[in-house]
Amino acid sequence: MDTVPQSRSGDITLLEKMRRQITNGRYGPGDLIPELTLAEEFGVSRTPIREALKQLQNEGLVEIRPRVGTFVRQPTRREIVELFELKESLEGLAAGLLARRGRVRELETLERNLMDSDRAAAEGDSQAYAELVHEFHWTLVRGADNRKLYETYERLMNQLAYHRIVVNTVARPERLKASDNEHHSVVEAIKSKDALDAEFTMRNHVRASSQAALRPIDEPQPARPGSIDDDAQENRRVEGGELRAC
Structure with missing residues (x-):
């Protein structure tokens, strides 16, 4: 994975x-x-x-x-917002490109991913679901069959540390279930071969994920063992770069 x-x-x-x-x-x-x-x-x-x-x-x-x-x-709040804005654009484009390709291997992988995700969501297994989120988004981007898009996305994910962000957000049961439903909507739009609808649906999903990640960002965060606080947490930097959205 x-x-x-x-x-x-x-x-x-x-x-x-x-x-x-x-x-x-x-x-x-x-x-x-x-x-x-x-x-x-x-x-x-x-x-x-x-x-x-x-x-x-x-x-x-x-x-x-x-x-x-x-x-x-x-990362600062602004950095997280800007990174999610790029993520929305890239994944929206990827969903549209995948929709145009029809019944390809990546689409079949996404369908299997949904079945596993449904099971994890039903069991409330947020750790397993977070791993499946990771697989879902990377499979979608690979399915666009655009090397430059993939390379750009890879650089973005290295900055965003997205897998960290996923884990905290889907620990909230309501977000886990909403995320699973949104993934189903994305795959249905891709299967319809409507590139515009697929892009629109994917963008909405990433936007919802961004909102879920940013919601707790202004709440005081407890110090982590082995960490050193920035001076007065200048610019209110968040432990929430990890706030994990899916």
């Missing part, structure tokens, strides 16, 4: 492994990145770990504080 790109040799690079640990939620906003622990885990010295962290800082995922440490960056 992971969509981490691989090197030409087929091996996942150190940078990609470290990026995935952030985007998949092992380290959340405000958490200290333990260089020594990662070096031991990956069997490398601290030098390549630090080089990878510099790249992750360029991508906006971490913040390096000299003589203090490296922390997972807490």
